[in-house]
Amino acid sequence: MPDGYGVYGVLDDDGETLLCHECGVRAAALHRHASFVHAMTAEQYRTAHGLRRTQPLVSTAVRNKQRAAALRRMERNPAGWARLEAARDPWAAVDARTPEELRGNAASHAGRLAHPGPAAKPLKARVCVRCGTTWTPPTPAQRRRRTCDGEECARMQGPYRRPLAADEIAALRDASADPDERMRLAVALTESGASQRAIAAAAGMDRVRLRKAVWQARNPVPGVSGSGHVAAGDRAAARRGPAAEDDPAGRSHG
Structure with missing residues (x-):
């Protein structure tokens, strides 16, 4: 099913970049793009476009670099990684999770969606240095812009x-x-x-x-x-x- 610029539930990965469902831009780290350009957290992006909660929002090339870096760390300190592997007990962690804890995690997840943090905070209004109009940047990525590009601003800039x-x-x-x-x-x-x-x-x-x-x-x-x-x-x-x-x-x- 079409979903914006992509397909609902499908993350378009060409190996180097991912396709953004919101604007059609391709980015290597989609979670960072969604945060700065669309004021969405990674959880909000996955929920809005039908992606599973464990879906990584980085391209295959980025994941390969991260995997290679982790392997280099393991090679530099094999004894430490061996101790970590020996101490890990995944089933003990599963048994320790009570129904109350699961409900608490669900409530915490809902709270993060309702209050996603700094990326979705309202941006401050400012005065355009060209035309003097008070305006608010439409996205966090434009928070450093000094001109509003409104009709009056474009009229003043247009002759040049x-x-x-x-x-x-x-x-x-x-x-x-x-x-x-x-x-x-x-x-x-x-x-x-x-x-x-x-x-x-x-x-x-x-x-x-x-x-x-x-x-x-x-x-x-x-x-x-x-x-x-x-x-x-x-x-x-x-x-x-x-x-x-x-x-x-x-x-x-x-």
Whole structure:
């Protein structure tokens, strides 16, 4: 019977990974994936998808590695493992389990399903650093995200994700001989909605300089061009100071 992305009661193991019934992702350790992505314990996952309680939620490759590691430990300390085997009495353990103990274990199991622990605790709300909206991460795997990707957030982010057209790439390459013209074109493309990553790659420029030029274009500073260069006359005037600008000879008025 189909069950989500898999089959109810069947764990799809290709040798290296297991198929998640919830989302279709393949993972080597399904219990860890279910905990962090779907906020489910291993017991909850087995119950929800009809798996037996003893079904391991790791792939065959992981189990083989664990078995090899256990054998290496046994080889390093054979005397200790021999003492353990001699002391084991499985039937004595079975006889020691009373009906009251079994009922207590069942109640404890039900309690763990009702209160699965930290993986299923409600996540804290936070403020999106881009649009200022208060939001809650949908899964524990996204608890470290700083943006919400809501409609307003996507609208603010969207203008910088458009890929470059072929003619825009050609224009950037044609302007490579003139750094100022190339930077002005790059800023104009950014303002028109093109991706800064694509612009920097096509023009062969540093993304940090491009972001700085875009910021300067939006917040113009007198004497600073769109490419971030200060004109020579403005640098000389800045060195002379405001009083020297009135005196062509640059004499001091002190």
